[in-house]
Amino acid sequence: MSFEDYRGVWVFIEEKEGQIAPVSLELLGAGRRLADKRGDELAGILIGDQITALADTVFEYGADTVYTYDSPIFKHYRTETFMKALLACTEKYKPEIILYGATSTGKDLASAVATDLPTGLTADTTILDVEEDTGLLLASRPAFGGNIMATILCKKYRPQMATVRPKVMKALSPEPGRRGKLIEESIPLKEEEVRTKVLEIVRDTVKQVRIDEADIIVAGGKGLGSPSGFQLIHQLADVLGAAVGGSRDVVEAGWIEHHHQVGQTGVTVTPKIYFAIGISGAIQHIVGMQNSGLIIAINKDPNAAIFQACHHGIVGDAFEIVPMLIEQFNHAWNGKEDGHA
Secondary structure, eight states: OOGGGOOOEEEEEOEETTEEOHHHHHHHHHHHHHHHHHTOOEEEEEEESSOGGGHHHHHHTTOSEEEEEEOGGGSSOOHHHHHHHHHHHHHHHOOSEEEEESSHHHHHHHHHHHHHTTSOEEEEEOEEEEOTTTOOEEEEEEETTTTEEEEEOOOSOSSEEEEEOTTSSOOOOOOTTOOOEEEEEOOOOOGGGOSOOOOOOOOOOOOOOOGGGOSEEEEEOGGGOSHHHHHHHHHHHHHHTOEEEEOHHHHHTTSSOGGGBBSTTSBOOOOSEEEEESOOOOHHHHHHHTTOSEEEEEESOTTOGGGGTOSEEEESOHHHHHHHHHHHHHHHHHHHHTTOO
16 A cells, blocks of 8 residues: 555535534544644545535635535435445545544444445544654544553554544634635435435434533532432532533443433533532543533542542532532522622
């Protein structure tokens, strides 16, 4: 394999109902940094039905080139159709790096492409870098249950591929009017040749807490001792109008449902304020909340790892400290309502 034939950084642009997924915009920011370090172009690849107009947004968020596959056959995501388009484009233009969001779609597509291309795939990456001279992608992620950070290399094959968790990278500020090169591609694929058929779209009407969209999160860990102790988290969250989060330990113990879990095997969050109460601070958890605006930790163990990741730390018993916080916040809110604050 001649590495000289492979140039540029690509981002798979995930689209749903006419909107670009936020993680794709985040990856354009990360891809721009990698491409600039290599002195190469950044490209986005859009696959869908009536999606060419979205190329303008991809340019505004940093892409130099956008490849599009715009056809009714791509109206709904199907592994087979999207994989064939991406493989065709990859074999024709030979990117050095391809990045995907670690969403259900991105992970499915990336793994399918990796089975056909002679290359590997690093999943759930949280840190990306590239060697300026060699172009070797340094994709880092927690490993062994979050106990260590491993940097995965693909030394012998191209393209190098990685899926990246939402919320761990930052999108660039868009430049309105920024434009680049639009390349419209197609593949000779007919509907009758596709084995998977979309018969019906059934929308989930169950409302779930979206902690990844919350401005304030109050998260608790096993340090709270029991399900009844964990109610302290709910009480503080109610006062603050915050979302409730939890560590993997409390989810596995059944104290709270999985969609509240913050961390590598849960949700990555970036709230303005993050309370970590009774959470020791395993790497697996830190990865999921380290980019929060303000992190406040409460733990009775002065040597807890969470204190290395927070902005403000309180060493003490949560059952003494949190009730005082609730009282003070209640007093502050009531004061505002009465016009005294």
